[in-house]
Amino acid sequence: MSAHQRDHVENGDSRHGRPAKHAVEQKARKACINCRRQKMRCIIEGNDACRRCRRSGLPCIFVPRANAATLPGAVTDTKDVDFKTDVLRRLKVIEDSLGISVADGILPESAILDGGSNDGEELSVEFSSLGALWDAAEVLQSSAPSSVPQYIWRKSTIKDLWLSFHERMPGLHFMHRKQTFSAPQPLLLASILYCSSTRGPSETQGIAPHYFAVLCNAIAQLCVPGSEVGTVPQDTEEWAFQTVLGIVLAGLLNEAIVRETGVWISIAYRLILEHCPAHIDETSREWRKLFSGVQIIDLEHASLHLSCPVIPIESPLPGLQTSHRDQLYRLSRMMHTGLTHFTGRGLPTIWSCFTGQTSAVVNLDNRFTPVDAAVIRDWARQLDEWLVEFSQDSEGSEQELRAVFRQYVLHRLVVLSIYHPARGCDLWSNSTTPTEQHELLLSARATLKLHLHDDSIWANWDLIMITWAALIVVQGIEGGAGEPDDVANIRIHLEMLKQMNKPKPSLCDKLINRLEGSLASVHTPVSADFQHNSFENLDMGAHMDQSWQIFDHSSLHQMMYYDWATHEQSLD
Structure with missing residues (x-):
């Protein structure tokens, strides 16, 4: 009996020329991520981890080759899958930057497990009715930092936060009539998800920091040329109004504690100047009130730091000007005058x-x-x-x-x-x-x-x-x-x-x-x-x-x- 045949006898049934189970596992697994990085041989001990990972106390993660069978002993635990997905995504970013091709054994991004985040949700009627919501979420997900876990993109979670925002969120004092959006823009959605998670039940406390990272990244993307978040669609007015409103909500929840709030205010003001329509009628969005909202955040931010307000009290656009007897205008004007005197x-x-x-x-x-x-x-x-x-x-x-x-x-x-x-x-x-x-x-x-x-x-x-x-x-x-x-x-x-x-x-x-x-x-x-x-x-x-x-x-x-x-x- 040849050495090859003896190997089959020791490790499985060779009577019909079928490879043994252990050999299939070795071929499918090939090498774990840690051994591959160190270019070392991967010696498997048991069904859980290789020898090197077990001794080092590291998670032993195997990436199957493109033509490999299903990974044996696939873990069904959601947290473990989320962790592995996160590691694979980070590894892909690193290897892409190093010029390592997909053919080297790394799965393409489309093939990476999503942790079952949307299992069975694609065909659900309750989710399909919110089609525009998923378009905005997809943009945020594709541009989100790699450190953000994938489970925050579950459609059930996004839907609950979206609906609870409209139920729990009190009216804004500069815009008493609640605004409704059937097709939210990405930045507004990011702001709503963050706002709703911070004001929601205790079980949302763990995901709020992740949505905050998504929100900050989305605002930063406005300053990146060619970014998907900053891409202006055909309906420029609606996009700009929603984007500025998203920045206003973000500012109300972060002024003082986030030093960059002043930068956000400047971005919002620039968007208003660029996209506010020349003629505003009853069919237009409430641009005047939105401008007041940006002014108020600016003045509140300035009052805490005794700094000079950024937004002028008088808008350079005729469509944003209001009566000098307006309540918010009067309040903003006296605040602007007083703070400007004491700043610097x-x-x-x-x-x-x-x-x-x-x-x-x-x-x-x-x-x-x-x-x-x-x-x-x-x-x-x-x-x-x-x-x-x-x-x-x-x-x-x-x-x-x-x-x-x-x-x-x-x-x-x-x-x-x-x-x-x-x-x-x-x-x-x-x-x-x-x-x-x-x-x-x-x-x-x-x-x-x-x-x-x-x-x-x-x-x-x-x-x-x-x-x-x-x-x-x-x-x-x-x-x-x-x-x-x-x-x-x-x-x-x-x-x-x-x-x-x-x-x-x-x-x-x-x-x-x-x-x-x-x-x-x-x-x-x-x-x-x-x-x-x-x-x-x-x-x-x-x-x-x-x-x-x-x-x-x-x-x-x-x-x-x-x-x-x-x-x-x-x-x-």
Whole structure:
């Protein structure tokens, strides 16, 4: 008997010339990825791994040759398949860059397993009815980073996130009427998937960071010549509107925590200038409101960093211009004027107090001038007039009136915070007068109570400003100027932050840690005679120095000490 025949006898049945099972496995497997990279012989031990991978503790992955039979012992576990798919895709990118051809044994991308992500979904009626959605998802998938796992592209997952976005997402304060899209563009879909996964149930928490990577990559692709995401289709207006709206949503969820938000704003503005139609009628998209949305994000971003706004207050396009009596225009104009005056001065910012990058206390006598005081007083006067005018609008819906109150309270705190970081964020600084302490603490307490009356708070800027207010209230408690419900209101805000399903590490984590750390340092309880120390009685302001009381002292009265719903009913 020849050596070849003896081999068949030892390893299988050779009576009919059939190769033994072990020989078929060796031929099909040939060599695992790790052995192939090192150009070493692959010695299989058992059915799970080769000797080298077992000793090294590495996953032993075999790539069959193009003409090989089905891989023996194929793993059906979804996580294992996803992992192997991810490794194969990364390997293909590396080998493509090295010029290694497909003929060398690497499967083409079309033949790589997709982890069963869409098994049986192609023929399903519920998925086929969303045909345009899959076109956008395909563009995102083809251009996504190789580090993004393939299971996030399951049609069932995308469909659930797409539908839940329209169910859970509150209306935007600059665009009250919800927008619907039957054929979303890639960047808008990426933004919606990220937004919905961060605001969805806890089971979506693990995939939110992957959709964030897809979103950032899609925005970056707008700046890459010839990219599929940046390719403008025939309907240029619809593509541009959806793309800008996607950037706006991304900005609302990432301002402050993502430094590149300012770059995104600039891209959105350029797209508006290039693609907004010259003539806008009732059939056109709401370009004017979208432009306001870009302005608002720009101003919010600038207020946190005390930087110069990028978007001009007056649009160069006639179609985007609006009445000077418009609510958002009036608010944006006073913000733009005030922030522009204080930018470029090297002043400490609100956001620097969260990052721990505050500089030494500024010498107020040298840094601030009477002109600065005049700008702040004029800013405050305009904001008070804005509140009076738009909170008494009998035609406003409950949602619109709530948005007016929220914007007033938040922007009032921005104005009063211009000097606060410069004083080392110390409410009881020697350079702060009792009247200034009174006014800042009163506004901070009103801001902290927003959660009690408004359940539509979700954007980054709102959460940051309420946390900023909570830090000021904590200092008030420590200084003996607390109120009975201060700690309870702080706890409510903390609980709201903890319920936010954000990718880890997230903005909410930073805010929670900062606020809990500040709250833990409070050792002075609310004094027994807090009624005398607090500023609950607004009439006591008449006995105080009024030289620095820049806001109307009664502007918060109805919101602070009466239920907002009662106030809204009185307007009807």
